[in-house]
Amino acid sequence: MNEQDTDSRFEFLKGDKVLWMVILVISIFSIFPVYSASSNLEYIVNNGTTTGHVMKHMFFVLLGLAIMRVVGTIKYEYIGKLSSILLGLMIILLVVTMFTGQTIDGASASRWLKIPGTPISFQPSSFAFLMLIIYLCRYLTKKITRERLPIENIMYIFGPILLVFVLVAKDNGSTALMILMVSVIVLIIGQLHWKYIAGFISSSFVAIILFLIIALNTNLIGGNRVHTWMSRIETFTSSKAKTADVDDESVKAKNYQVMQAKAAIVHGGITGMGPGKSALKQMLPQSASDFIFAVIVEEYGVIGAAFLISMYLIMMIRIVMIASKMPAFFGSLLVLSLGVMIFIQLSVNIAVAVNLIPVTGQPLPLISYGGTSMLVTYLQLGIILNISSRIQIYDEEGMGKTQSIAEINDIA
Secondary structure, eight states: OHHHHHHHHTTTSOSOHHHHHHHHHHHHHHHHHHHHHTHHHHHTSOOSOHHHHHHHHHHHHHHHHHHHHHHTTSOHHHHHHHHHHHHHHHHHHHHHHHHHOBOOTTOSSOOBEEOTTSSOEEOHHHHHHHHHHHHHHHHHHTTTTSOOOHHHHIIIIIHHHHHHHHHHHTTOHHHHHHHHHHHHHHHHHTTOOHHHHHHHHHHHHHHHHHHHHHHHHOSSSTTOOHHHHHHHHHHHHHHHHOOTTSOHHHHHHHTHHHHHHHHHHHHHTTTOSOTTOOSSTTTSTTTTTTTHHHHHHHHHHHHHHHHHHHHHHHHHHHHHHHHHHOOSHHHHHHHHHHHHHHHHHHHHHHHHHTTSSOOOOOOOTTTSSOHHHHHHHHHHHHHHHHHHHHHHHHHHHTHHHHSOHHHHHHHO
């Protein structure tokens, strides 16, 4: 009786209930550090008001939860079938962004595309990344029992990956590298033959070297940010090496963001300064987005950071559990691949804040202020919840027992 009441109470939350609870907890928690850190945008950057920014963030949280719920009502197989069309559309938008993209919030890269007739801008690269991964999962699953010709792998797997990489790399190097990294992981999980994976890695390495040579020595790739990347890497390695011939003041000036983030983390200590009481948020650039983890540690301490990381850890565990229970290979591969995307973005953001890797522009999933990345993360989680809700249906219909995995995947 009690179990039935509980099920009916949470019937609206389609899919894995534990994952839903974790998402809701992180979403609600995100409001507090964003409200605190966005004061930097009002008083230092002179952009809007703190109340306005937090209201905008809350709007995107609610919109994201709504999108997540709506996605849960659509069969994930349909999303897979539409992925090639949607990926093509995203590639077109990436090309348009290259020529007409704009900068916002003080960013130095033209990553945003404005919707005509509206004040709304978004980053096509985030949606292109997602559509590419869904497309790869779908293609690797389709007719999985048949050996593909090398030309098929080149045209339908390596081609789309490298095309999206090239279009994104000009203005967003960190995302472009993540696209390659996640794509390789998807190919491995998707059981593509190792000789093709090795060939793709080699080709990608050559493509990156050629891109860097062309960008650094010619004007063929106008407006690229290669010099910015090189400067960040040199600053990171110099600050780590602490060699005698390094100009300390120069390194400190270039490494200002990381130094302020580390100071905020140290200042937070075990228990933190308290909600809204960050002293360094006004001196920390991008405190509401790229470096919001440092603000969280300063205000909520190691205890608060550990709680947040534990929520992410539970999220990852549930994602792996969902993938392991899904009998259809496409669903299982898609869940793992989307989980890898979230995990890498999460790891990169935290690693930058604690100075383990050079500065990038990756937000903290479900926490950082900003619309596009947040909505894409909710979309990813919506698909995962969608697939988790189908596990029981597969079990009830006996599909995992009466049909082979290959047959199920062909149906998908």
